Amino acid sequence: MPETLILDGSSIRSGGQVTRIRAFLQRFRAYDPASRVIVLEEDGAVSRLAPDRGDLEFVDRSGAGVARATRRALWQNLALPQLCRRRGGTVYLHFSHYLPYGLPGTMRTIVGVANLQPFSAEGRAAEVRLDKRLRLAVLEHTILSSVRRADRVIALSQTCKDVLAARGVDDGKIVVIPNGVEEPAAMMDSAAEGLLDELAVAGEFVLYVSHFYRYKNFERLVRAYGRLPSALQDRYALVLVGIPHHREYWDHVNATVSELGLERRVVMIPGLDGSALSALYRRCSVFVFPSLIENCPNILLEAMAHGAPVVSGNIAPMPEFGGDAAVYFDPLDEASIASSLERVLGDGSLRQRMARNGRERALGYSWDTFTRSVVDLYL
Template identity: 35%
Template sequence: MTKILLSALSARRGGGLTYLRHIVGHFPAEAGHRLYILSAAPIEGLPARDNVEWLQAPAWTVRPITRFLFGYLYFRLFWPLRHDFDAVYFPGGSFDLALPPHTRRIVAFRNMVPFDVEASRRFHFGWTRLRVWLLRHIQSWAFRRADLVIFISEYARRVIDAAIPRRRGASVVIPHGTAPTTQQLEPTIAAQLPDRFVLYLSILDVYKAQVELVEAWGRLIARSPRAEKLVLAGPENPRYGVEVRAAITKLGLEREVIVLGNIPHDQISDLTRRATLNVFLSSCENCPNILLELMAIRTPLLVSAREPMPELGGPDLDYVEPYDVSGIAEALARLLDDSARRERIAEAAHQRSARYSWPKTAAATWEAIIRCGGGDI
């Protein structure tokens, strides 16, 4: 039997919670393995399991500094009185200092930004850029000392192999899965959509290239009017959101570009299916869930040429450099004017998406963690 603690203190929303719901929901019931989840609140949407137990942490652990202090005190003072775990899994990428020496330490690498110099430098000087710098050093420390690092793309492993060539433990590559959502768009959101549109669904942020896409859209419609509109959907980095809107105003595209705002996660498949073409132009990713979800719902795609997108999407998608405004405009024109090509890309993406499923991801994750906890890795 392997006793595993999963530290979910840093998972509060978005992709982190989606990941936990899927892997915990597929925790193996056989062989007497037990899983304990340390978090400030129960993870919603999990089925009841006899071999999964929730350990409640104080509500104030949602803050990074207090979370670190709690982790230090928990593992130093409370751990010996409660449980003797074989392995502790930290999906957030770093682990606490006070773990007992015999406990196997397992971390996942899910945030590429701290290890991408170009993306890091796009942030303005201030707290965000300092936070990225701190994360790089904290995660580097954890990767060097972990017994197992779980990467979610081969590209990610190459990046860390180059940045931290000397590491104590083993590593494994386990991509994320995909599960298209089923809820329909809220009527108030659907009412804002034109009949035909190109959609970019992602957070508006400095490494996502929405400004370049807006500029490319301006060049596209300057050549000839288009029936389609451009729709940007997702939450915002406030400062970058201002830059995106400034670009729209500067180019006089207020009637051509719609900034839709954040979309509830359970409605994104309905939104993306309505688009004539979906684009994903991020310059810095590890294993983007949204790309896998777009592939799974069989939609035409124009995708960033930066890794790991070609690794995940395969050879049959259309790729473009995310900061090449002219190249983006040409790629948009080519795809919007060729419905047969869009159909071929959609089918190729859909077939490729069969590689990525949450049951496969969960099974591979728990197999690696259990082997590590038993000393086999």
């Protein structure tokens, strides 16, 4: 008897959540040809990622506004259990760390943990507003409640599994399934050059890609760049790319650039599509990753896959993924960041070895492996 999978994508908005569910939907039929799949979404956020898929049923719980999350939680706990009964749901899968109450007792439940910021001292300390810190406290409680009740838990890293096990979650039901990384798309050199010209990125540069949130640590990176010898600043620009989800923080980083007199050397770009990012990954002299907390750092893996030498913070799980292909620094110490950048920028042979080792290491992370491992949890 085929399974009826309820895939909850109702919280999908941006970033890794989008990448993960899109990759899963593109591949899962190779491993699960028969299950009925009902996808929950809001405002068409998931169906846009999987157009013309007659094998999928979409249930759109549309809603907007400041109370969106509250209304979603009410729907998940009051209406969703009834929907599961009507549709004969046998498996509930949510990649984003939430398990509603009241689901039929016969359903098997699988919950993924995508956000480790609530469990990170550095991640919590990065938030200066009380409401943000309170939100993290609530999220920590929600995640732990969900994974303790779930039948199986997907951890995107060994670090994530260790964090959950240390808080009393049965480690026997936690399986580590890291994200994959897409094969870099080929781009003609002329097209790449034209794109970089459009972005006002000229010459050699250091690159950081991440959405603008405080825990992404942009300000310390800018200040560390400002510590570099003037000869290195003159040779290598700093390019920062990310959607300014936290507009106040974007403005703060921009003000820091101005404060340090780096307006001509630091380029801030408010988000790019995949082909544009690919061009930047390929052409950067060094990719730097100072984020204070991640679970499975997709961006770091993408940079390595493109052959960018990676200089990264040493807070777990970054070394778990970068291994010996990266050079590490203390992301809380501007001098440490600057020292690592200076070392790598000053050694072309080292950069070549790092690029080669990074490509090889990135090959170990596949969306096919991710998808097959998830399907194995319910079939």
